[in-house]
Amino acid sequence: MNHVLIGISGGIAAYKVCEIVSSLAKRGIEVRVILTRSATEFVTPLTFATLSRQPAYTDADFWQPSHGRPLHIELAEWADLFLLAPVTANTLAKLAYGMADNLLTNTVLASNCPMLFAPAMNTTMWLQTSVQENWRKVLQDSRYTAIAPTDGILACDAVGTGRMAEPEVILEYIESFLLTGGKRDLKGKHILVNAGGTREFIDPVRFIGNPSTGKQGIAIAKAAIHRGAKVTLVSTASSPLPMGEGPAAVKVARTSAEMHRAMLEEFPHADITIAAAAVGDVRSQLNSDRKLPKSELPLNLQLEYIPDIVADLASRKRLDQILVGFAAQTGDEEEVIAAAKEKLARKGLDAIAANAVNSLQTGFGTDTNQATFIHKNGHRQSTPICSKLELAHRLFDFLQS
Missing domain, CATH: 3.40.50.10300 (CoaB-like)
Known part of the structure; x- marks a missing residue:
C-alpha cells in the first residue's frame, strides 16, 4: 500500500485538501495529515482524520512526551510521498532556509522521500521579491517538485497569480509520483x-x-x-x-x-x-x-x-x-x-x-x-x-x- 503524508499550512486553500485526502483514501492509498497551528483555524484535525481514516497530527502531538520513537521521525520514514499544500509565504520561507520550529517542518527535514509542494497566497504577497527568491531557492533542491499557483479570483477578491492548483491537478501529480518514485528524468528535454x-x-x-x-x-x-x-x-x-x-x-x-x-x-x-x-x-x-x-x-x-x-x-x-x-x-x-x-x-x-x-x-x-x-x-x-x-x-x- 502506498503511503502519502500531507502537510497543511494556514491558508484558506486548506479546504481544497479535503477533496485530495478523501479521493486518495477512496483509492486505497493510506493518508496521514499534519496541520500547522494556523491550519487548524481553517479546517479541523477531526475533518482530516475522518476523511483519511487515520489520525491527523498537530503541534500538540509533537510536544507530548514520546512513548516510542519521535513522531516526526516515524512520520518521515513512513511516507512514500510528502505533499505540502497549501504552502504559505511563511512555510515557503522555512523550507527555503531549512527551519524546523513545528511538527510539519521537522518532519520535512527528517524525510528523504519525494516532495510535492503547492503554494497559495495573495498575488501581491506572491510577487514580493523575497517570496520569489524563496521559491527559486526551494526549487534548487532536486527533492522538491513545484505545483505552481495559477491565475484567478482569490479569496481576497484580488485577481492574479496565487490560487493553489486545483485538487484534480494535484491528484494527477500524486498518481505520477507514486508510479515513478518522483523521477525527474525528462528535465531539460x-x-x-x-x-x-x-x-x-x-x-x-x-x-x-x-x-x-x-x-x-x-x-x-x-x-x-x-x-x-x-x-x-x-x-x-x-x-x-x-x-x-x-x-x-x-x-x-x-x-x-x-x-x-x-x-x-x-x-x-x-x-x-x-x-x-x-x-x-x-x-x-x-x-x-x-x-x-x-x-x-x-x-x-x-x-x-x-x-x-x-x-x-x-x-x-x-x-x-x-x-x-x-x-x-x-x-x-x-x-x-x-x-x-x-x-x-x-x-x-x-x-x-x-x-x-x-x-x-x-x-x-x-x-x-x-x-x-x-x-x-x-x-x-x-x-x-x-x-x-x-x-x-x-x-x-x-x-x-
Missing part, C-alpha cells in the same frame, strides 16, 4: 505531443471525423511535465496543462492541415515527439464557407487523401530526435501488432504504440488504455489495462530502457 481527432469540414457545421477525445495524448503531455520536461501540446481542443517548472504550451489545431503546420513548426525544437492524435486519412474536396442546405449536399462526396503528418516528420528527423507513433487498430492481438509493425517500418518511426480500440476499456474516450510498445530495434513490451496517465509513464520508461 522538450517533448512535443499531438492529441485528439481531427475534423475535415464539408461546411462550417458538417465534417468527417473520428471519436478520439485526445485523453491519451493529454495524459502523455501531463506525464512529461510531471517528469520535468518542457512540453508543447498540439491538440484539437483547448486543453489546459499544469504549470510545471518548465514552460508548457498548448496549440489548438482542429483540422489535419492546421495540425500539420503546427507540428512542422514545433518539430525542430523537440527532443521527443509523440504523435498520439487520430489524424484523418481522407477529406472532402468540397469545403464550403457557408452552411449548405440539405438539398445542396452531394450524396457522393469526392474525397482526397490527407498528407501523412508522421511520415513527413520522419523524413525531417535529425539523428538526435526520437519520433513515436500510435497505431489505433481493431482486431485480435496478432492483427493489431502486425499492423503496428508495418506502420513502424513504412513511416520510419523510432517506436510505435499498438493500441486496440475495439474494447470497452481501451477504445476512444475511455479513462483506461492498454498498448504494446514496439521499438525499431525489435524490443517489445506490453502494458496491462491501466489509467492513461500510467500508460504514458510506461511509454517514457520504455523509450529510455
Whole structure:
C-alpha cells in the first residue's frame, strides 16, 4: 500500500485538501495529515482524520512526551510521498532556509522521500521579491517538485497569480509520483505531443471525423511535465496543462492541415515527439464557407487523401530526435501488432504504440488504455489495462530502457 503524508499550512486553500485526502483514501492509498497551528483555524484535525481514516497530527502531538520513537521521525520514514499544500509565504520561507520550529517542518527535514509542494497566497504577497527568491531557492533542491499557483479570483477578491492548483491537478501529480518514485528524468528535454481527432469540414457545421477525445495524448503531455520536461501540446481542443517548472504550451489545431503546420513548426525544437492524435486519412474536396442546405449536399462526396503528418516528420528527423507513433487498430492481438509493425517500418518511426480500440476499456474516450510498445530495434513490451496517465509513464520508461 502506498503511503502519502500531507502537510497543511494556514491558508484558506486548506479546504481544497479535503477533496485530495478523501479521493486518495477512496483509492486505497493510506493518508496521514499534519496541520500547522494556523491550519487548524481553517479546517479541523477531526475533518482530516475522518476523511483519511487515520489520525491527523498537530503541534500538540509533537510536544507530548514520546512513548516510542519521535513522531516526526516515524512520520518521515513512513511516507512514500510528502505533499505540502497549501504552502504559505511563511512555510515557503522555512523550507527555503531549512527551519524546523513545528511538527510539519521537522518532519520535512527528517524525510528523504519525494516532495510535492503547492503554494497559495495573495498575488501581491506572491510577487514580493523575497517570496520569489524563496521559491527559486526551494526549487534548487532536486527533492522538491513545484505545483505552481495559477491565475484567478482569490479569496481576497484580488485577481492574479496565487490560487493553489486545483485538487484534480494535484491528484494527477500524486498518481505520477507514486508510479515513478518522483523521477525527474525528462528535465531539460522538450517533448512535443499531438492529441485528439481531427475534423475535415464539408461546411462550417458538417465534417468527417473520428471519436478520439485526445485523453491519451493529454495524459502523455501531463506525464512529461510531471517528469520535468518542457512540453508543447498540439491538440484539437483547448486543453489546459499544469504549470510545471518548465514552460508548457498548448496549440489548438482542429483540422489535419492546421495540425500539420503546427507540428512542422514545433518539430525542430523537440527532443521527443509523440504523435498520439487520430489524424484523418481522407477529406472532402468540397469545403464550403457557408452552411449548405440539405438539398445542396452531394450524396457522393469526392474525397482526397490527407498528407501523412508522421511520415513527413520522419523524413525531417535529425539523428538526435526520437519520433513515436500510435497505431489505433481493431482486431485480435496478432492483427493489431502486425499492423503496428508495418506502420513502424513504412513511416520510419523510432517506436510505435499498438493500441486496440475495439474494447470497452481501451477504445476512444475511455479513462483506461492498454498498448504494446514496439521499438525499431525489435524490443517489445506490453502494458496491462491501466489509467492513461500510467500508460504514458510506461511509454517514457520504455523509450529510455
